[in-house]
Amino acid sequence: MSDVRESADPGQGLTAAAFAPHDHKRCRVEGLARAEAVAATEGLRLTAVRRRALEILLEAHRALGAYEVLDRLAADGFGRQPPVAYRALDFLVEHGLAHRIQRLNAYTACMNPGRRHAPLFLICRACNAVAEAGGTRVRTALEGVAAEVGFAVERASVEAVGLCPACRQAGGA
Amino acid sequence: MSDVRESADPGQGLTAAAFAPHDHKRCRVEGLARAEAVAATEGLRLTAVRRRALEILLEAHRALGAYEVLDRLAADGFGRQPPVAYRALDFLVEHGLAHRIQRLNAYTACMNPGRRHAPLFLICRACNAVAEAGGTRVRTALEGVAAEVGFAVERASVEAVGLCPACRQAGGA
DNA sequence: CCTTGACGGTTACACTGTAACATATGCTAT
DNA sequence: ATAGCATATGTTACAGTGTAACCGTCAAGG
Numbered sequence: 001m002s003d004v005r006e007s008a009d010p011g012q013g014l015t016a017a018a019f020a021p022h023d024h025k026r027c028r029v030e031g032l033a034r035a036e037a038v039a040a041t042e043g044l045r046l047t048a049v050r051r052r053a054l055e056i057l058l059e060a061h062r063a064l065g066a067y068e069v070l071d072r073l074a075a076d077g078f079g080r081q082p083p084v085a086y087r088a089l090d091f092l093v094e095h096g097l098a099h100r101i102q103r104l105n106a107y108t109a110c111m112n113p114g115r116r117h118a119p120l121f122l123i124c125r126a127c128n129a130v131a132e133a134g135g136t137r138v139r140t141a142l143e144g145v146a147a148e149v150g151f152a153v154e155r156a157s158v159e160a161v162g163l164c165p166a167c168r169q170a171g172g173a
Numbered sequence: 174m175s176d177v178r179e180s181a182d183p184g185q186g187l188t189a190a191a192f193a194p195h196d197h198k199r200c201r202v203e204g205l206a207r208a209e210a211v212a213a214t215e216g217l218r219l220t221a222v223r224r225r226a227l228e229i230l231l232e233a234h235r236a237l238g239a240y241e242v243l244d245r246l247a248a249d250g251f252g253r254q255p256p257v258a259y260r261a262l263d264f265l266v267e268h269g270l271a272h273r274i275q276r277l278n279a280y281t282a283c284m285n286p287g288r289r290h291a292p293l294f295l296i297c298r299a300c301n302a303v304a305e306a307g308g309t310r311v312r313t314a315l316e317g318v319a320a321e322v323g324f325a326v327e328r329a330s331v332e333a334v335g336l337c338p339a340c341r342q343a344g345g346a
Numbered sequence: 347c348c349t350t351g352a353c354g355g356t357t358a359c360a361c362t363g364t365a366a367c368a369t370a371t372g373c374t375a376t
Numbered sequence: 377a378t379a380g381c382a383t384a385t386g387t388t389a390c391a392g393t394g395t396a397a398c399c400g401t402c403a404a405g406g
Contacts, residue, residue, distance in 0.1 A: 019322055049354070066393070079355050086394065087354075102275035103330065105393065120315065122324045133318050141310040142293065142333060149192055149306065150338035151295045157276065158331050160315060165323035220384070239362070252386050259363065260385080278362065278393095348406090355400080362393070369386070376379085 018111075018131035019122075019164045024061055031058040031109055035097050038114045044095055049078050053088035054109060057098055063106035063123075063130045101130060103159045108132070118156065124164035131164070191284070191304035192295075192337045197234055204231040204282055208270050211287045217268055222251050226261035227282060230271055236279035236296075236303045274303060276332045281305070293331040299340035 035054055039046040046054075056072045057064060066085045073088070074080035089107050092098035097113050100106075101121055110119070111132045118139035122131045138158055146153045208227055212219040219227075229245045230237060243258035251257055262280050265271035270286045273279070274294055283292070284305045291312035295304045311331055319326045 019324065045352080047353070081356060082394065083356085083396090084354070102332075120318060122319055122322065122326075124324075125327070131322065131324070133322065135318055137314040138311060138318060141314040142331065145293060145306050145308050145311060146295055146333060146335070149295070149304065150341070151192065151297075151304070151333070152336045152341055153295075153333045154298070154335040156331070156333040158311075158315065158329070159275075160319060160324070160326045160329040162319070162325045162327040168323070168325055218384080222385075254387060255363065256365095257386070350403100350405085352403090353401085356398080358396090358398105360393100360395075362391100364391075365389090367387080367389105369384100371382105371384075373382080374378105374380085376377105 018061070018129060019124075019166065024059070027061060028055060028058040031111070034113050038095070038097065041114075042095070049073065049084065049088045050091050052076060052078065053085070054092055054097055057092075057107060057109035062128055063101045063104050063108040065104075065106050069107065099132065100157075101159060102157055103161065104130075106130075118158075120158040121160065122164070123159060123161045124167055125161050126163055126167035126170075129164050191234070191302060192297075192339065197232070200234060201228060201231040204284070207286050211268070211270065214287075215268070222246065222257065222261045223264050225249060225251065226258070227265055227270055230265075230280060230282035235301055236274045236277050236281040238277075238279050242280065272305065274332060275330055276334065277303075279303075291329065291331075294333065295337070296332060296334045297337035297340055298334050299336055299343075302337050304337070 032051070032055060035046060035051075038044070052073060053069055056069055060068075066082065066089055069089065070080065070082060070085035073085060078084055089098065089100075092109075093100050093107070095113075096110055098107050098109050099119055099121070101108060101123065103123060108121075108130050112119075112134060117134050118136060120133045120135070120138050122133060124130075139156065142156055142158075143153055205224070205228060208219060208224075211217070225246060226242055229242050233241075239255065239258045239262055242262065243253065243255060246258060246261070247253035262271065262273075265282075266273050266280070268286075269283055269289075271280050271282050272292055272294070274281060274296065276296060281294075281303050285292075285307060290307050291309065293306045293308065293311055295306060297303075312329065315329055315331075316326055
């Protein structure tokens with residue numbers, strides 16, 4: 001229970017800065033740049049819809065439902081039927097450019113694309129912010145438990161619901 | 174809630190015996206008995222529908238969708254509209270007698286009711302078996318990461334998809 | 347040119363979950 | 377006992393989430 005406010009993260013490559021105030025615009029620009037880089041090195045086709053879908057997630061800076069993404073895509077002149085959004089989102093998730101938050105039936109841009117990572121999500125029940133935390137500790141623990149029963153983990157989702165620092169302070173009980 | 178009281182089992186108190194061959198009937202009988210005990214000590218009303226819903230989960234011994242549970246309830250003379258199943262399942266989950274598997278939109282009986290625990294689910298993608306593992310290691314790691322960014326975890330879901338021992342051996346590529 | 351394959355668009359539908367209201371059951375205070 | 381209240385079960389109707397299947401477009405390559 002060590003109280004850490006917003007110190008620079010120690011090792012672990014934490015990315016959960018989402019809870020700290022920051023410059024959204026930079027988030028979007030850098031996020032897109034990272035995605036472009038990943039797409040280039042992996043030979044992915046980051047088409048217009050896909051690119052725009054990712055941009056929408058980066059701008060929102062919170063988890064968006066597929067239909068929310070769809071609305072924005074439609075507003076930009078893309079198709080307005082569900083598969084349009086689902087296909088773009090599936091693509092992004094499959095290639096590690098976005099994540100699906102099971103608990104919310106929603107999607108969020110990946111803050112750390114390109115590197116293999118075992119993301120973990122912190123979902124604030126008061127303000128709905130979603131932070132992606134990195135780090136191997138949880139994954140290692142999970143692998144350990146699985147190994148004890150002979151289970152081979154391929155993919156894992158770890159999602160915690162609670163209160164973010166700001167909402168805690170605001171007495172978000 | 175960060176206080177997780179686990180059994181005194183050596184090595185994490187695993188309960189993931191689900192992957193090992195075992196006597197289903199006993200599972201059901203003992204599961205019901207445990208639930209009765211919990212209901213008694215906590216003053217819960219384990220009514221006919223609720224009890225039957227739990228029994229259905231225990232019998233299936235895998236995760237069931239709400240509508241699957243509903244079908245069986247209806248076949249037993251209970252209502253045949255969705256809220257019937259959802260209410261029973263919500264009750265069971267709320268009181269720790271069952272768990273919801275987010276990834277599958279499904280429910281499974283709790284193998285360890287009564288005690289506060291931080292369950293973790295191992296989902297075999299080949300045979301669809303779901304094992305509930307206990308243990309504090311993963312939870313502790315999660316709390317640690319959360320604490321670093323000042324996030325207060327209230328509830329967490331940890332779900333891993335992969336291959337169970339049997340399917341691994343069967344070359345479940 | 348013409349085939350091939352990926353992509354994006356559509357229609358139509360399936361699955362999952364909930365709001366709101368009506369009825370029954372059981373407890374409690376008088 | 378019974379009136380009043382809370383809880384539980386049942387209903388109808390609908391909202392939200394996700395997918396199957398088909399079709400036209402377009403770029404790459406024989």
